[in-house]
Amino acid sequence: MTDILFLTEILVAALLVIGAVFTLIGSYGLLKLDQPMKRLHAPTKASTLGVGSLLLASMIHGFTSGEASLHELLVMAFLFATAPISGNFIAKVHLHRQRGGKELPAPPSEERWATYSEQ
Template structure:
């Protein structure tokens, strides 16, 4: 088996895996009811699927002897912009009240800090004292 045959088989495998991921993302987009859950299907699964399709294209072009950076640039752009677009879609749904509002954070000085509540510190001291 030559290197070109191996590259062709590897590219076919990447294309099959990528197609499977894209299919699962499309089914998830159609099946989920809530707009917030619909965001996950195309951004998580679709990104990996498109990445695998582009990887298959890169492997195949490399096996033919021509290297191409275009697919790598597309993957980098996709992996950077997909989470940002998902975040914006989620924020729009929250502001339009099209979904359940997330719970508000607790009102104490330990929220979003490295400080732990006193009750947790007492439990830690008891655990240390028992060992």
């Protein structure tokens, strides 16, 4: 019985590390990428996988400790249903504004207004 608990603890730890790495990559991409269409992919893909891994680790830990809860499952379902749809809507608005004759306003002349640069 202790071998199964040890393996689940290793699985939970691995999922926590994977979730933290994906969330960090998504946050860094949101800061570093400069164009809106590039910036869109960082939070919708990497952060969704990161938060999904963290919630899966919480679910596994809850089931093995006897304190099972469906809150994590509901949050994960909501996240996986809304993040791709909202990313798609943001991309469509960007494309329609460019094609409709209304050009997007230029970003401020300051170089570091919304991106991380190593200067």
